[in-house]
Amino acid sequence: MDELESEIRTDYRTGYYSVIVPGREHRPVELEMEDEGAKNLKDCPFERDTVDRKNLEIMHVNEPWTSMVIRNKFPELNGSTPLEYGKGFFSYISGYGYNEVLIETPDHFEKFEDMDIKKSLEWINTLIEREEDLYSRNYIKHVMVFKNYGASGGASIGHSHTQIIAWPETLGIQELELQKMRDYRKENNTCLYEDAVKKESERILFETDSVAAIAPYGSRFAGESMILPKRHVNYLMELNEQEKEDLVEGLKTIIRTNVKMFGRQSYNFVIHESKTEEEYHMHIEIYPRLSNLAGIELGQSVFVNTTVPEEYAKKFRETKLSV
């Protein structure tokens, strides 16, 4: 392993993957809570003048600087090509890939869920533009988009941003989900996620003609939800205009309603999608970070969820009405 290159290692005990990243000790100090970011405005690396001054590599900019994509200074994946696959007892893939950050707004204090529809559509269209570019590169099989918000969500910078990571393989939960979708199709000849929209009635948070939001039956986390297009769509680029609008507005509604229900909390959302697998039904998962992982979760990968998903859904529907 090169001293500065990362590596995707398979844990021989479980088959789980870990990205081993050297040299991350220089990462910015984690914030206590996102609002503390206000104190750090002067040092914020996502202000336009800082981006210019530090000569950060700009991948895309929506003029006049309404949002911008830069290369992540602290990448998880930075290995060199050609890809290397280590087989045998210690198996690994070289940590090749791209890490980018979409700075959603020039306003240090504006929150994702408070952006207007125009900005939200710019957000999703910018992601699509970046995905198109990243998927066109050699060795890239999966582009992952996610947001970390707040210290417990793993955010190290308060200024609203989304992360994009382009991977050399489809790994982990996405791989498991794909297998589930395939098995379900084989048995039922229908799409698992489309059937979920029909069967989850008790746990539907809301729906429009084109999208549905659900608190899934077996949710791992309190207040976990997902929002998905009703039509079978593999990845962002295939969404039509109505689906894009309903997805971004729905995502904001979920975050806003969660804040109303649980108070200001850290959260993550992750866009699950696949360009290469036709069976894959894209969806966005949202996890409010209301508790820490403890022994049962870490030791057994069995999650303890103290909020019954159908009760969360019921309360969500009542709360949403008054948002």
Ligand SMILES: [Zn+2]
């Ligand atoms: Zn800022």
Ligand SMILES: [Zn+2]
């Ligand atoms: Zn489907």
